[in-house]
Amino acid sequence: MSSFQIIVGSMLGGTEYVAEACEEQLILLEHQVNLHLKPDFTSILNDTFAQNTTKKSVWLICTSTHGAGDFPDNIQAFVSDLKNCEQDLSSINFMIIAIGDSSYDTFCKAGKELNILLKTKGYSELSGIRTLDMSEDIDPEELAQQWLNQIKDRL
Numbered sequence: 743m744s745s746f747q748i749i750v751g752s753m754l755g756g757t758e759y760v761a762e763a764c765e766e767q768l769i770l771l772e773h774q775v776n777l778h779l780k781p782d783f784t785s786i787l788n789d790t791f792a793q794n795t796t797k798k799s800v801w802l803i804c805t806s807t808h809g810a811g812d813f814p815d816n817i818q819a820f821v822s823d824l825k826n827c828e829q830d831l832s833s834i835n836f837m838i839i840a841i842g843d844s845s846y847d848t849f850c851k852a853g854k855e856l857n858i859l860l861k862t863k864g865y866s867e868l869s870g871i872r873t874l875d876m877s878e879d880i881d882p883e884e885l886a887q888q889w890l891n892q893i894k895d896r897l
Contacts, residue, residue, distance in 0.1 A: 744798040744835075744897050745774045747790055749781045751805030751817030751852060756876060757841050761804040763883035764839070767890045768802075773897065780816055783823035790834060799834050800868060800897065803856055804886075806841040811848035813855075824859060832864035839886055843877045869893045 746768050750761045758779060768775045774797065776789050790799050808814045813821050838860075840853020850873045857871045872889050874882040890897070
């Protein structure tokens, strides 16, 4: 059993639905879950390290891309704090669900940038980035749940 911090970057709410579906699936898989719709870096770190140390700490970041490849407003401060963090956080594992529209050349750019940033900071990637295309995927919430179920042995 792992301890998950689900960190949400959303402008219009669709990513929140995906994150809530992930929360439901992870609870069904008997993991401990905290959902952060307004992510605050310090608060998330405190939640991460307040958990029982025998549990694997995992950050599941669900983020859309806004505008010309930008991070959603609600996650910009989190990303800035993450970039400026000097603390060794290599004990934290991560996974990313990037949500976008493939008709744009910046498809899932925010999630892809976060993936690179977390790796350069020493975080351990549990699974390759999962992209969801809001212009083609009929039920992104179900796809996210299926993905978590497919990789449950790595969690």
